[in-house]
Amino acid sequence: MSPTAKASFRRFWSQLPFFVWLVVLWMMLWGQFTVLAAITGIAVAIGVTKVFHLPAAELSGRVNLWYGLVFVLLFVGELVRGAVTVAWQALRPGETTSGIIAVPLRTDADLIMTHVAVTSSLIPGSLIVEADRERRILYLHVLGIRDQADAEEQRRHVLLWEARIVRAVGSRDDLAALRRPRKEATG
Structure with a gap:
């Protein structure tokens, strides 16, 4: 050949x-x-x-069915929790707070960044407003952000989704990136 x-x-x-x-x-x-x-x-x-010829996405060639199942089950639970939370915020009296946060990702794979962005946007209460591909930062609009502690908790939550996705379909380099300290961002 x-x-x-x-x-x-x-x-x-x-x-x-x-x-x-x-x-x-x-x-x-x-x-x-x-x-x-x-x-x-x-x-x-x-x-x-x-x-619509697009550049080929780099697949890791690695799929972990156990972590894939864990991801799906946790994602479905998060969809329900997010929907209930957003419904409660819409129905309760008073002002609903929100904010835009920056989340620096630990991996360099475009496909992982896309999966994290889509997952974060599908969960009610958060929406990707920008993705900085060069610096690997996702910017999210999130409901319920009252202070810096809430923003940091939401960042941690997005990074948990990144870790779950990497464990399910990420490459060995992506797995190694999870163990490295993450870059800090403000916002």
């Missing part, structure tokens, strides 16, 4: 999970898990990947 063919084959296998995810997403959007939905999903996925 020629070096070019090997590189193409390797690129195909590294991008296959994203391609499959596009097909599954298409089928979920239509609410149909049929052969026709799969075929049209494949056609759409091919079209999307050819028209």
Whole structure:
């Protein structure tokens, strides 16, 4: 096999999970898990990947099913807790406090940063307002921030999600980055 063919084959296998995810997403959007939905999903996925050519995301090639399950269960619990908290803040009399905080991440992987940003935004009560890719800092708008202690607690919470994601799908370098002291940020 020629070096070019090997590189193409390797690129195909590294991008296959994203391609499959596009097909599954298409089928979920239509609410149909049929052969026709799969075929049209494949056609759409091919079209999307050819028209909107994005740089390949670096996958670690490592998946820990136990930590993945722990992540999913804790995430579902956090969704419920966040929804109840936001509902309570909306219904109770008085002023709801909020703030924007900066969270410096410990890992350098773009995919991990994206996972942390999406996870943080999906939990009710917090929303990513900016991601500084160069400095690896996420800026979040968070409800319920009254003082510096609340801001630091929320930073710690986001870093816990980063650690959970790294344990589930991060590379060995990402795991090592978790053990290094984190950079400080204010905000």
